[in-house]
Amino acid sequence: MGIDGVIKHVAKMSSVPNKRIGIIGCPFSKGQQKRGPELAPQESLDVLDYGDVDIAHRKYTPSYPRNMRNYGQIVGTVVNLASKVEEILKDDRMVVTLGGDHSVAIGSIGAHLMHNKDIAVIWVDAHADINTSLTSVSGNIHGMTVAVLAKELESYWPQLPGMEWLKNKLSLKDIVYIGLRSIDPLEKLIMSKFNVHAYGMEDIDRYGIYDIVQNALQYVDPEKKKSYHVSYDIDSLDGLEAPSTGTRGYEEVSISFGITSSKLVISVRGGLSLREGICILEEIYDTGRLAAVDLVELNPAIGSEDDVSKTVDAAIQILKAACGTVRKGVLPNDAVIPKP
Numbered sequence: 609m610g611i612d613g614v615i616k617h618v619a620k621m622s623s624v625p626n627k628r629i630g631i632i633g634c635p636f637s638k639g640q641q642k643r644g645p646e647l648a649p650q651e652s653l654d655v656l657d658y659g660d661v662d663i664a665h666r667k668y669t670p671s672y673p674r675n676m677r678n679y680g681q682i683v684g685t686v687v688n689l690a691s692k693v694e695e696i697l698k699d700d701r702m703v704v705t706l707g708g709d710h711s712v713a714i715g716s717i718g719a720h721l722m723h724n725k726d727i728a729v730i731w732v733d734a735h736a737d738i739n740t741s742l743t744s745v746s747g748n749i750h751g752m753t754v755a756v757l758a759k760e761l762e763s764y765w766p767q768l769p770g771m772e773w774l775k776n777k778l779s780l781k782d783i784v785y786i787g788l789r790s791i792d793p794l795e796k797l798i799m800s801k802f803n804v805h806a807y808g809m810e811d812i813d814r815y816g817i818y819d820i821v822q823n824a825l826q827y828v829d830p831e832k833k834k835s836y837h838v839s840y841d842i843d844s845l846d847g848l849e850a851p852s853t854g855t856r857g858y859e860e861v862s863i864s865f866g867i868t869s870s871k872l873v874i875s876v877r878g879g880l881s882l883r884e885g886i887c888i889l890e891e892i893y894d895t896g897r898l899a900a901v902d903l904v905e906l907n908p909a910i911g912s913e914d915d916v917s918k919t920v921d922a923a924i925q926i927l928k929a930a931c932g933t934v935r936k937g938v939l940p941n942d943a944v945i946p947k948p
């Protein structure tokens with residue numbers, strides 16, 4: 609069962625209390641370089657299924673910025689996704705966007721911001737995705753999503769043609785990261801300059817996931833009135849829980865006598881347990897203000913059949929928590945205990 613199965617499965621569960629959900633597939637993988645993330649939505653919940661977004665196939669034009677791979681396809685696709693996400697929000701449903709890679713969050717968060725300026729983004733990810741085209745080593749746009757959306761970083765970009773629709777930008781005060789474990793040095797510089805609030809894996813080790821989530825929500829929404837957007841990258845989970853995902857990253861390795869160099873690594877070890885991942889969504893669901901969830905970077909082209917089904921199952925558990933499933937059970941409506 610893939611992500612399509614995920615949606616159907618969650619929709620059928622009588623123990624899922626939040627029934628007003630709109631699901632949308634964004635089978636887009638050009639924000640990175642592997643084939644696969646685009647396969648996830650085909651295999652994926654229906655509560656109200658708004659279908660798949662049209663994927664744009666625009667060719668490179670010289671006016672596109674340098675070091676942004678597949679820019680034309682990405683600007684075309686995120687605009688299509690944004691209009692569907694707005695439609696679902698207007699229908700007063702919680703939006704579940706099934707990626708695709710993490711560049712699709714430009715469309716989903718962009719649309720959420722158009723619908724409601726007062727949003728708080730909880731970015732659950734191994735990566736910060738806050739590179740600009742001038743800091744990115746890979747040129748992959750999935751590593752630049754937060755920077756494209758960020759108000760404070762506007763002057764750090766060249767012209768971004770096709771992104772003019774993004775009028776309400778996200779303030780870096782309205783985002784909080786949970787689960788970081790692979791940050792590029794210049795991303796770290798950006799985060800530090802703008803005081804971006806982030807909890808890395810070491811913070812979770814120190815304080816435990818429950819306290820981290822409560823602190824994160826208190827930081828990003830002290831007045832308890834914002835509309836929450838959870839952008840959940842499945843690679844936040846440990847590779848043992850979610851093997852079918854993959855991003856190459858650079859890790860500093862020490863060579864000798866304090867000399868370091870960058871080594872290319874595929875998905876970083878030491879991520880969240882599935883229980884920690886579920887806890888994040890349970891706590892945010894509990895606020896009653898979870899309006900949108902992205903589930904991204906599930907790549908059915910990576911790993912064995914078992915790896916794929918394990919990763920899809922992890923995604924199902926995360927989405928069920930986002931829809932209000934309570935692990936210790938939900939009381940059924942209008943039910944009586946049968947007597948003989």
Ligand SMILES: NC(=[NH2+])NCCC[C@H](N)C(=O)O
Nearest residue numbers: 710735739746748750751855
């Ligand atoms: N959503 C992701 N998996 N992002 C990975 C980004 C990796 C790296 N920081 C880059 O910019 O290329």
